[in-house]
Amino acid sequence: MKSSVITFPGSNCDRDMDVALTKFGFKNKMVWHDDQELPKSDLIVLPGGFSYGDYLRCGSMASKSKIMHSVINFAKSGGLVMGICNGFQILVEAGLVPGVLLRNKYLQFICKNVHVKVDNKENTFFKNLDKQVLEFHIAHNEGNYFCTNDQLKEIEDNNQIAIYYCDQNGNTNDQINPNGSIKNIAGIFNKEKNVLGMMPHPERMIDESLSGEDGSIFFKNLLNNIK
Amino acid sequence: MLVDEKIAIEHGLKSDEYKKICKLLKRVPNITELGIFSAMWNEHCSYKSSRIHLKKLHTKGKKVIQGPGENAGVIDIEDGDAIVFKIESHNHPSFIEPYQGAATGVGGIMRDVFTMGARPIANLNSIHFGSSQNKKTKNLLRGVVHGIGGYGNCMGVPTIAGQTSFDSSYNGNILVNAMTLGLVKKNKIFYSKAAGLNKPVIYVGSKTGRDGIHGASMASASFDDKIEEKKPTVQVGDPFTEKLLLEACLELMAGDSIIAIQDMGAAGLTSSSIEMASKGNLGIEINLNKVPCRETKMTPYEIMLSESQERMLIVLENGKEDQAKKIFDKWGLDFAVIGKTTNTKNIELFFDKKSVAKIPVNTLVENSPMYDRKWKKSKLPKKNKINKTEFNNFKIKDVLKKILSNPNICSKDWIWEQYDHTVMGDTIQKPGGDSGVVRVHGTEKAVAATVDSSAVYCWAHPITGGKQIVCETWRNLISVGARPIAITNCLNFGSPENEENMGEFVECVQGISEACKYLDYPVVSGNVSFYNQTKDVGIKPTPTIGGVGLLRNYKNMITMSFKDIGNQVLLIGKTEGHIDQSLFARVILDEKKGPPPEVNLFNEKNNGETLLNLIEKNYIRSAHDISLGGMLTAISKMCIKGNKGIKLKKPKYLISEIEYFFGEDQGRYLIEVNPKDLKEVINILNKNSVHYDEIGTIIENDIEINQKTKVTIDELRSYNKSWLKKYMA
Numbered sequence: 001m002k003s004s005v006i007t008f009p010g011s012n013c014d015r016d017m018d019v020a021l022t023k024f025g026f027k028n029k030m031v032w033h034d035d036q037e038l039p040k041s042d043l044i045v046l047p048g049g050f051s052y053g054d055y056l057r058c059g060s061m062a063s064k065s066k067i068m069h070s071v072i073n074f075a076k077s078g079g080l081v082m083g084i085c086n087g088f089q090i091l092v093e094a095g096l097v098p099g100v101l102l103r104n105k106y107l108q109f110i111c112k113n114v115h116v117k118v119d120n121k122e123n124t125f126f127k128n129l130d131k132q133v134l135e136f137h138i139a140h141n142e143g144n145y146f147c148t149n150d151q152l153k154e155i156e157d158n159n160q161i162a163i164y165y166c167d168q169n170g171n172t173n174d175q176i177n178p179n180g181s182i183k184n185i186a187g188i189f190n191k192e193k194n195v196l197g198m199m200p201h202p203e204r205m206i207d208e209s210l211s212g213e214d215g216s217i218f219f220k221n222l223l224n225n226i227k
Numbered sequence: 228m229l230v231d232e233k234i235a236i237e238h239g240l241k242s243d244e245y246k247k248i249c250k251l252l253k254r255v256p257n258i259t260e261l262g263i264f265s266a267m268w269n270e271h272c273s274y275k276s277s278r279i280h281l282k283k284l285h286t287k288g289k290k291v292i293q294g295p296g297e298n299a300g301v302i303d304i305e306d307g308d309a310i311v312f313k314i315e316s317h318n319h320p321s322f323i324e325p326y327q328g329a330a331t332g333v334g335g336i337m338r339d340v341f342t343m344g345a346r347p348i349a350n351l352n353s354i355h356f357g358s359s360q361n362k363k364t365k366n367l368l369r370g371v372v373h374g375i376g377g378y379g380n381c382m383g384v385p386t387i388a389g390q391t392s393f394d395s396s397y398n399g400n401i402l403v404n405a406m407t408l409g410l411v412k413k414n415k416i417f418y419s420k421a422a423g424l425n426k427p428v429i430y431v432g433s434k435t436g437r438d439g440i441h442g443a444s445m446a447s448a449s450f451d452d453k454i455e456e457k458k459p460t461v462q463v464g465d466p467f468t469e470k471l472l473l474e475a476c477l478e479l480m481a482g483d484s485i486i487a488i489q490d491m492g493a494a495g496l497t498s499s500s501i502e503m504a505s506k507g508n509l510g511i512e513i514n515l516n517k518v519p520c521r522e523t524k525m526t527p528y529e530i531m532l533s534e535s536q537e538r539m540l541i542v543l544e545n546g547k548e549d550q551a552k553k554i555f556d557k558w559g560l561d562f563a564v565i566g567k568t569t570n571t572k573n574i575e576l577f578f579d580k581k582s583v584a585k586i587p588v589n590t591l592v593e594n595s596p597m598y599d600r601k602w603k604k605s606k607l608p609k610k611n612k613i614n615k616t617e618f619n620n621f622k623i624k625d626v627l628k629k630i631l632s633n634p635n636i637c638s639k640d641w642i643w644e645q646y647d648h649t650v651m652g653d654t655i656q657k658p659g660g661d662s663g664v665v666r667v668h669g670t671e672k673a674v675a676a677t678v679d680s681s682a683v684y685c686w687a688h689p690i691t692g693g694k695q696i697v698c699e700t701w702r703n704l705i706s707v708g709a710r711p712i713a714i715t716n717c718l719n720f721g722s723p724e725n726e727e728n729m730g731e732f733v734e735c736v737q738g739i740s741e742a743c744k745y746l747d748y749p750v751v752s753g754n755v756s757f758y759n760q761t762k763d764v765g766i767k768p769t770p771t772i773g774g775v776g777l778l779r780n781y782k783n784m785i786t787m788s789f790k791d792i793g794n795q796v797l798l799i800g801k802t803e804g805h806i807d808q809s810l811f812a813r814v815i816l817d818e819k820k821g822p823p824p825e826v827n828l829f830n831e832k833n834n835g836e837t838l839l840n841l842i843e844k845n846y847i848r849s850a851h852d853i854s855l856g857g858m859l860t861a862i863s864k865m866c867i868k869g870n871k872g873i874k875l876k877k878p879k880y881l882i883s884e885i886e887y888f889f890g891e892d893q894g895r896y897l898i899e900v901n902p903k904d905l906k907e908v909i910n911i912l913n914k915n916s917v918h919y920d921e922i923g924t925i926i927e928n929d930i931e932i933n934q935k936t937k938v939t940i941d942e943l944r945s946y947n948k949s950w951l952k953k954y955m956a
Contacts, residue, residue: 009558009559010471050381111646137649204650206652211649
């Protein structure tokens with residue numbers, strides 16, 4: 001399976017994503033933001049980091065990068081696109097997934113392990129996953145997902161919420177919410193479920209010496225689903 | 228503007244220093260030249276008060292590739308890999324503007340490391356604030372933590388360890404020391420020594436602005452009319468540009484076009500160009516009209532003294548300019564050929580086709596002032612006569628609660644959760660342990676790093692204090708299973724013109740040097756920060772030591788969390804119950820007299836090496852060194868982290884329980900051993916003449932201290948975790 005990771009100026013999880021995808025069997029290519037064309041890919045990943053220094057608004061300038069025209073076309077024609085952290089912010093700014101990402105409720109960058117509940121398995125990203133609750137890792141300053149009531153209703157009606165922050169038993173409540181996101185939303189799909197944006201970094205959870213191994217479960221499952 | 232002695236003094240130069248400049252030049256300098264001299268001859272750049280003492284530091288060793296004198300030190304970690312590392316202070320700017328001060332401190336130290344060709348792989352920091360009662364402390368802490376995170380997080384370099392302390396001596400002068408480790412191939416290290424004639428001198432990175440001009444002492448009215456827009460002397464950081472600069476430099480470094488490279492840190496273009504020329508024994512010629520400027524009408528004086536961040540100076544091979552420019556264009560950074568190397572041994576500056584400065588390089592460097600300041604010897608304080616019968620009145624549980632929630636002991640997760648500590652995907656020991664550990668990417672090796680200081684011990688007796696910190700970092704590295712290799716030091720002191728402060732400096736350096744020599748644990752880099760004082764009162768002497776060690780196989784790493792119920796806990800090293808200068812004495816008794824605990828270097832070395840041997844033989848399940856707060860504090864942390872309890876045996880010493888549990892004797896570790904390995908472990912300890920005590924057994928849920936006293940782990944955790952969060956809420 002072929003994947004591509006886009007490097008924007010200021011991306012800093014691009015290498016980590018490359019390491020993870022390669023480890024689990026993807027043939028990965030790094031793509032420069034200023035390129036016009038995407039290599040032939042089964043999956044496009046927008047990695048974490050601080051594209052364009054997060055100036056103006058997180059993800060806003062990257063969403064206007066040259067390569068993003070191709071990424072948007074790829075997504076609109078049904079191609080799989082995943083945005084992690086800053087990549088999620090770019091997806092939001094590009095209008096590929098609904099809503100916005102505000103500054104964390106306590107106005108602080110937050111880096112720690114969290115649990116997320118997988119709600120919707122009728123999509124390529126989470127299909128066949130044998131776990132309901134995953135331990136992931138977050139590291140962000142602007143992960144506070146927000147949308148209008150109308151949007152929320154639409155998102156819920158379409159089953160677009162991908163993952164929620166929860167405790168280790170899968171309970172979602174305000175106390176466990178690390179950044180104040182609406183409904184504890186940690187990740188969201190587009191209507192067609194071929195685009196996923198999420199704040200947690202599965203690429204940081206890919207071996208037992210790191211913060212955990214649930215990232216491995218996610219990537220292995222993803223590869224199998226694409227095959 | 229004509230220069231005279233008054234203007235020189237306004238630049239922070241002394242009257243006789245000004246006379247020396249006139250004599251060296253055989254004329255009166257012009258204003259640009261005076262600015263250059265004042266920048267090169269200030270304490271920060273010239274080390275004029277510290278140089279003769281720093282020579283005494285132990286700096287050599289088999290693993291040392293580059294000792295002090297370069298942008299950073301370099302050590303060999305085998306297989307052709309090397310670690311570049313250094314610590315640096317950014318104290319004064321951080322007090323004036325905590326966010327930018329701390330951020331640019333982090334940016335500056337990372338630049339020092341990647342200037343040498345190394346990709347930064349870990350950041351650490353040591354930050355010291357005034358008393359928690361002081362009304363400025365909270366905002367300074369918040370600002371500094373945001374600044375460190377703001378810069379390091381954006382760069383995508385994990386912050387893996389640190390130290391935070393509170394003491395009223397920092398009320399008017401906080402300390403912010405930042406350390407970075409980078410990874411480089413041994414045969415791809417870059418240095419700042421220029422070589423060859425007529426080689427192009429290249430400026431890359433951000434544009435030059437008026438920020439940070441002459442941070443040292445530019446508070447003079449006569450310059451206000453010169454500098455139309457008077458900006459604060461604190462620089463403003465842009466981590467995004469630095470990230471681009473890092474990637475562009477590493478891309479250029481992959482080729483073979485660079486002869487020398489130097490970042491523009493303190494004193495900007497002045498010190499970077501002069502250092503390159505001086506090391507290469509060459510001259511350098513710069514056309515200041517070619518320097519990319521952010522603002523209009525900048526004068527030669529301003530361009531030379533600007534401390535705008537995220538800039539580098541490079542000497543390239545001839546003919547490589549276009550190829551290099553392409554890389555910097557790709558990353559959207561300025562690139563300008565601003566001059567060339569010459570054989571004149573002068574630094575010569577041109578502006579609007581006129582020569583605006585011409586100074587022999589050696590007058591700025593070799594002929595810079597060097598002082599043997601007067602200093603006062605300290606005496607080892609007499610033992611404090613504390614009435615120990617009172618100790619029986621204390622309830623161990625109450626004392627433990629107070630100590631675990633003390634600002635200097637309590638959990639600092641409020642701080643380090645604001646730092647990205649997992650980016651780069653190789654952090655295998657996070658902040659909160661004895662050392663941070665990152666894997667050497669793609670190998671079985673890992674590098675451990677720690678940062679420490681013990682201002683109270685240094686204040687009580689500088690020589691002992693200096694030794695103690697070196698030993699503490701050594702223990703921190705061993706506790707995670709790493710073999711200590713070398714250190715970097717950041718020497719934060721009061722005024723060198725004050726005999727007592729100067730004495731503290733001289734004797735701390737002596738203590739550091741003795742310990743380094745004995746442990747074969749050399750100093751490879753560092754910096755000195757003097758004049759940390761409010762009015763005439765200096766801070767407590769605070770040398771900060773950053774230690775670096777190597778694990779050959781990262782899977783052998785040890786953490787401090789208790790692992791399994793039924794395992795035995797041993798205490799390595801002898802417990803004498805030293806209470807003077809302990810946290811117990813200061814916090815519970817409010818006693819500030821007496822000597823710090825003695826440091827026995829033989830025991831340190833023997834205990835540490837024996838423990839490493841046990842770890843390498845895979846006998847150790849968890850380990851933690853005993854430091855501030857004594858044994859019971861250390862045990863509590865192991866319990867909290869492992870979510871396990873311990874049943875402690877009755878101490879067999881003829882000292883009180885208070886002394887036993889809270890004394891701060893040095894050279895001690897706690898280790899967890901599986902009962903099946905106990906015999907062999909004891910055997911090895913005996914064979915190496917290491918003193919040990921079997922102190923308890925791991926159980927569920929509680930610390931059972933004696934028949935009367937029992938504390939649950941949840942209680943301990945709440946004591947330890949809540950203070951800082953509540954304080955900052």
